[in-house]
Amino acid sequence: MSEKTTYTGFWQESPRTGILGWLLTTDHKRIGILYLGCIITMFIVAAILGLAIRLELIAPGRTIMDAQTYNATFTVHGIIMIFMFLIPSIPAAFGNLLLPIHIGARDVSFPKLNLLSWYCYIVGGVLAVTSIFSGGGAPDTGWTFYVPFSTQTNTNVSLAAFAAFMLGFSSILTGINFVTTVHRLRCKGMKWGRLPLFVWTLYATAWIQVLATPMIGITLVLIILERTFGAGLFDVARGGDPILYQHLFWIYSHPAVYIMILPGMGVISEIIPTFSRKPLFGYWAMALSSLAIAFAGSLVWAHHMYASGMSDLAILIFSFLTFIVAIPSAIKVFNWVSTLYKGSIELAPPMLFALAFIFNFAIGGLGGLALGAAASDIHLHDTTFVVGHFHYVMFGGGGFALFAAMHYWLPKFTGRMYNHKMAVIGWALLFVGFNVTYMAMQAVGIMGMPRRYYDYIPEFTTLNLVSTIGSWVMAVGLIIMFANLWHGLRKGRPVGKNPWGGATLEWDIPSPPPMENFGEEDPVVTKGPYEFKGVVADEY
Amino acid sequence: MNPLANPTAQAVDNVLIYIFGVSLLLLLGITVATIYLVVKYRRSKYPEPTSDTHGNLWLEAVWTLLPTLIVLTMFWYGWTNYLGLREVPAGAFQVEATGRMWSWQFKYENGRTSNKLYVPVGKPIKVIINSTDVLHSFFIPAFRIKRDAVPGIETYVWFQSPETGSYDIFCSEYCGLGHADMITSTEVLSAEDFERWYAESTLATPEVPRGRKLLEKHGCLGCHSFDGSSSIATTFDVLKGTKRKIMSDGVEKEVEVDAEYLRRSIRAPGADLVEGFPPIMPAYGDAINEADLDEIINFLLNGEQKTSLDGNKLIEENGCLGCHSTDGSSSIGPGLKGLGGRTSEVKREGHELKLKVDAEYLRRAIRDPNHEVVEGYPAIMPSNDHLSDEEIDAMVEELLKK
Numbered sequence: 001m002s003e004k005t006t007y008t009g010f011w012q013e014s015p016r017t018g019i020l021g022w023l024l025t026t027d028h029k030r031i032g033i034l035y036l037g038c039i040i041t042m043f044i045v046a047a048i049l050g051l052a053i054r055l056e057l058i059a060p061g062r063t064i065m066d067a068q069t070y071n072a073t074f075t076v077h078g079i080i081m082i083f084m085f086l087i088p089s090i091p092a093a094f095g096n097l098l099l100p101i102h103i104g105a106r107d108v109s110f111p112k113l114n115l116l117s118w119y120c121y122i123v124g125g126v127l128a129v130t131s132i133f134s135g136g137g138a139p140d141t142g143w144t145f146y147v148p149f150s151t152q153t154n155t156n157v158s159l160a161a162f163a164a165f166m167l168g169f170s171s172i173l174t175g176i177n178f179v180t181t182v183h184r185l186r187c188k189g190m191k192w193g194r195l196p197l198f199v200w201t202l203y204a205t206a207w208i209q210v211l212a213t214p215m216i217g218i219t220l221v222l223i224i225l226e227r228t229f230g231a232g233l234f235d236v237a238r239g240g241d242p243i244l245y246q247h248l249f250w251i252y253s254h255p256a257v258y259i260m261i262l263p264g265m266g267v268i269s270e271i272i273p274t275f276s277r278k279p280l281f282g283y284w285a286m287a288l289s290s291l292a293i294a295f296a297g298s299l300v301w302a303h304h305m306y307a308s309g310m311s312d313l314a315i316l317i318f319s320f321l322t323f324i325v326a327i328p329s330a331i332k333v334f335n336w337v338s339t340l341y342k343g344s345i346e347l348a349p350p351m352l353f354a355l356a357f358i359f360n361f362a363i364g365g366l367g368g369l370a371l372g373a374a375a376s377d378i379h380l381h382d383t384t385f386v387v388g389h390f391h392y393v394m395f396g397g398g399g400f401a402l403f404a405a406m407h408y409w410l411p412k413f414t415g416r417m418y419n420h421k422m423a424v425i426g427w428a429l430l431f432v433g434f435n436v437t438y439m440a441m442q443a444v445g446i447m448g449m450p451r452r453y454y455d456y457i458p459e460f461t462t463l464n465l466v467s468t469i470g471s472w473v474m475a476v477g478l479i480i481m482f483a484n485l486w487h488g489l490r491k492g493r494p495v496g497k498n499p500w501g502g503a504t505l506e507w508d509i510p511s512p513p514p515m516e517n518f519g520e521e522d523p524v525v526t527k528g529p530y531e532f533k534g535v536v537a538d539e540y
Numbered sequence: 541m542n543p544l545a546n547p548t549a550q551a552v553d554n555v556l557i558y559i560f561g562v563s564l565l566l567l568l569g570i571t572v573a574t575i576y577l578v579v580k581y582r583r584s585k586y587p588e589p590t591s592d593t594h595g596n597l598w599l600e601a602v603w604t605l606l607p608t609l610i611v612l613t614m615f616w617y618g619w620t621n622y623l624g625l626r627e628v629p630a631g632a633f634q635v636e637a638t639g640r641m642w643s644w645q646f647k648y649e650n651g652r653t654s655n656k657l658y659v660p661v662g663k664p665i666k667v668i669i670n671s672t673d674v675l676h677s678f679f680i681p682a683f684r685i686k687r688d689a690v691p692g693i694e695t696y697v698w699f700q701s702p703e704t705g706s707y708d709i710f711c712s713e714y715c716g717l718g719h720a721d722m723i724t725s726t727e728v729l730s731a732e733d734f735e736r737w738y739a740e741s742t743l744a745t746p747e748v749p750r751g752r753k754l755l756e757k758h759g760c761l762g763c764h765s766f767d768g769s770s771s772i773a774t775t776f777d778v779l780k781g782t783k784r785k786i787m788s789d790g791v792e793k794e795v796e797v798d799a800e801y802l803r804r805s806i807r808a809p810g811a812d813l814v815e816g817f818p819p820i821m822p823a824y825g826d827a828i829n830e831a832d833l834d835e836i837i838n839f840l841l842n843g844e845q846k847t848s849l850d851g852n853k854l855i856e857e858n859g860c861l862g863c864h865s866t867d868g869s870s871s872i873g874p875g876l877k878g879l880g881g882r883t884s885e886v887k888r889e890g891h892e893l894k895l896k897v898d899a900e901y902l903r904r905a906i907r908d909p910n911h912e913v914v915e916g917y918p919a920i921m922p923s924n925d926h927l928s929d930e931e932i933d934a935m936v937e938e939l940l941k942k
Contacts, residue, residue, distance in 0.1 A: 067717050067718070067720070067872075068717055068918075071714075071716070071717065071719075140716070140717075141714075142714050146675055146713075146714070147675075148673070148674045148675070148691060149674040149675065149714070149715060149716055152673070152674060153716065235692075236690075236691055236692025236693060237691075237692060242675065242690055242691065242692075242693075243690065243693070276581070276589065277588065277589045278589040278591065278592060278593075279592060279593070279594045281593070281594070281595050281596075282594075282595040282596075282600050283594060283595065284595075285595070285600050285604075307677060307686045307687055307688050307712075308688045308690070309687065309688050309690050309693055309695040312622075312623075312626055315619075315622065316619055319615055319618060319619060320615055322615075323611040323612065323614060323615040324611075326607065326611045327604065327607050327608050327611065330603070330607040331600070331603065331604055331607075333570060334600075334603040335595075335600070337570060337573050337574050337577065338599070340574065340577035340578060340581060341577055341581070341591070342581060342586075342589060342590045342591035342593075343577075343581050343586070343589045343591075344581065344583045344586045344587060344588050344589045345577070345578050345581045345582055345583055345586075346582075346583045347578065347582075355574060355578070358570070358574065359570075359571060359574075362566070362567055362570050362571075363567060366563035366566060366567055367563070369559050369563060369611065369614055370555075370556060370559045370560060370563070372614075372615070372618070373555050373559055373614050373615065373617070373618025373619075373622075374618045374619050374621075374622030375551055375552050375554075375555040375617075375618045375619075375621035375622040375624070375625065376552055376555040376556045376559060376618060377618075378552060378622065378625060378684065378685065378686050379552045379556070379681070379684040379685075379686065380556075381686060381712070382677055382679070382686070382712040382713060383712065446556075447681065448679070448681025448682075448708070448710065450677075450679060450710045450711065450712035450719075450720075451712070451714070452714040452719060452720075453719065453720040454719070454720040455720040455721065456720065457708065457723070532589075533592070
């Protein structure tokens with residue numbers, strides 16, 4: 001016991017001491033922790049902006065801010081949540097923490113590149129924050145930067161676009177690193193068929209990051225050219241085309257939603273077998289469906305544009321492809337549920353978050369069907385239904401998966417356990433508040449309330465009020481969850497190697513893991529990631 | 541949602557009900573199965589799993605194929621119903637909708653414009669959509685139709701309402717500060733009401749000036765024309781200030797057309813004869829009283845009075861009220877109430893100055909709105925190059941009365 005409380009693994013072991021030991025670190029776990037700190041900070045900032053948006057919408061007319069502030073608020077909320085929270089959240093934070101350990105490696109292939117990628121993220125983040133307080137004021141274009149509005153507004157769009165460009169660089173570098181690491185650094189016996197599902201999803205995600213992110217880089221540079229030099233690329237009067245911009249933007253930004261959700265699916269695929277003590281149902285279907293989602297998801301971008309004036313033939317093709325993407329997602333949901341069958345199920349906090357993920361993701365995914373079908377999308381497009389749908393998938397899915405990952409893995413990396421009862425209370429409030437907020441938002445969208453509305457007609461009042469009240473419940477849940485984690489992970493009871501009884505490699509090494517993860521000997525793998533026979537959970 | 545039984549709403553609702561219905565069943569199935577399994581196989585009852593299966597090919601094949609079939613029906617049903625939104629029935633009544641920050645303007649085939657969309661009941665309506673500035677989107681929830689307004693590109697929607705009534709039109713593509721205020725309505729009128737509305741013109745009913753009535757009364761227009769079409773007498777179209785050659789007492793000379801000349805020509809036409817016309821006009825002598833004569837001369841000299849334009853209608857139809865309130869409430873632009881007596885603080889090329897609101901200022905403010913911007917408001921008003929001087933004058937006249 002006394003030995004355990006003094007052992008701090010990678011938190012203490014480092015070639016450099018003090019702050020430089022962190023700022024110049026090439027240890028994947030330290031970089032993962034740096035990312036996690038930044039990402040949670042960004043999430044809290046953007047969540048506060050989100051609460052402000054909901055508060056403004058509690059009733060028609062002005063409540064707490066004027067229209068320009070409101071427009072800037074939802075723009076900044078979107079930019080931070082997407083580019084600084086969701087895209088790097090699981091891949092950059094938990095991917096860095098776990099990918100090398102999961103495949104039995106001592107670090108990623110390019111540790112210095114990994115640190116550079118974090119610095120790109122920091123530069124992008126600083127630029128984004130600067131754009132709020134400098135120049136013509138915070139950008140007011142929405143996170144989509146649609147032309148011609150984004151080329152005309154006087155606000156600080158160019159700087160914000162450049163910030164997103166830098167964040168894209170960070171994402172590409174992480175992607176290259178992960179692809180190489182998975183190919184080159186698997187330990188002895190770690191065949192492709194023995195990779196944990198989390199690694200498969202990170203691998204699929206990394207390919208999207210490498211292949212799709214350059215598109216958004218180019219597109220954002222074109223916006224800057226258009227604003228600075230009046231290039232005329234998107235101006236019909238000068239031979240350009242505003243719809244071209246939308247294609248360029250979504251060629252990245254649709255695959256980007258799979259960057260945000262795929263690693264989350266990987267997390268869920270780790271947690272459900274562990275808390276059922278049973279192999280994941282349909283390993284290969286789960287692995288290949290991740291690649292299928294990454295591939296097919298790259299071909300559906302124009303389903304954001306059915307009402308844009310694009311040709312009907314294009315709508316036919318993109319609607320068809322969109323429904324094809326639904327199939328691998330459905331397979332995943334069925335396989336998760338089947339894993340529970342004849343298992344031994346423990347409703348620990350990570351499992352509760354994982355089950356909530358399945359429910360939220362199912363609603364988000366099924367709502368997506370109505371948006372993928374041409375006729376129904378015409379009514380629902382650009383209403384708050386889309387906003388609700390997006391939050392169901394990204395927050396109810398991606399966000400809940402991150403919370404699940406935090407509850408599942410952070411005890412591993414801090415060596416301490418949080419309070420389970422508080423975690424369940426936080427989870428319950430979050431789950432209920434979440435569903436009230438976004439279900440009401442979807443309903444008012446079906447009634448016809450357009451998105452990005454500062455003010456609305458009286459008919460929409462009740463549902464907006466309900467949604468705002470839901471957001472407060474959610475906020476209380478978030479506060480309890482973060483406070484409990486913060487307190488527990490610093491002061492909680494120490495845990496051993498394997499508090500949950502997991503079968504992947506990280507549960508074989510001490511908590512927190514030492515520098516270079518494995519002792520003198522490289523690990524040798526002789527079984528699949530979900531063989532729980534003989535695995536015993538440590539008491540804590 | 542609106543239970544309106546119109547063709548476009550039905551096409552969309554069919555698909556919505558099908559997809560939401562199937563989705564609800566699937567969600568229910570997944571949720572019930574999950575809860576059942578979690579409760580049944582809880583660890584307190586089953587400390588160890590009772591199966592270590594890695595999968596089941598048949599089951600997985602079933603739940604790959606089944607969702608494939610389901611989503612393909614959704615795709616096809618969605619597509620075929622979408623076609624119903626695109627195929628406009630023959631003989632549709634056509635209206636042009638132009639979006640700009642932050643109002644819609646509708647233009648009809650007879651040249652009439654309006655800020656609300658007036659349409660006849662029961663007829664298919666095709667709305668051709670365009671934008672003058674940024675992206676907007678034309679959205680009528682009651683008819684489930686939506687299409688972006690893209691500058692430089694024409695798009696369209698169609699709908700048909702079986703009932704009269706008023707239905708909201710929203711802009712659903714974010715377009716800046718006044719996005720949420722870019723609301724108007726489509727007014728579905730009965731056939732008769734619509735005909736009446738459609739026939740009204742923006743021009744006020746012209747009142748025939750008394751001078752012209754007198755010309756008719758005295759038979760002048762039997763020989764004289766206003767457009768030079770008569771060969772037996774002079775034309776009345778441009779008289780003031782022109783010079784003409786006349787024969788006066790056998791002497792050819794040039795005179796300027798003024799009141800004095802006209803008076804003489806009416807009282808005693810034979811005295812001065814215009815070259816090229818026969819001396820056939822009767823002398824009116826005392827047949828016209830002095831007051832009437834003045835009226836006629838005034839009318840002839842100052843030409844036919846322009847029929848007056850309705851400034852209020854122009855203000856409404858040009859979408860000014862999208863940003864400027866008339867009831868003193870605050871909005872995106874300065875309110876119009878009490879504009880006449882107001883002193884405005886404006887910024888011109890970076891300099892702040894106080895201006896009294898007068899006709900000259902308002903004319904500038906409409907023509908070149910961002911030259912002088914009122915303090916506390918953004919410089920975002922579109923310029924109004926399509927308005928004629930007369931139209932602006934008519935608007936200014938009304939604005940000063942607000």
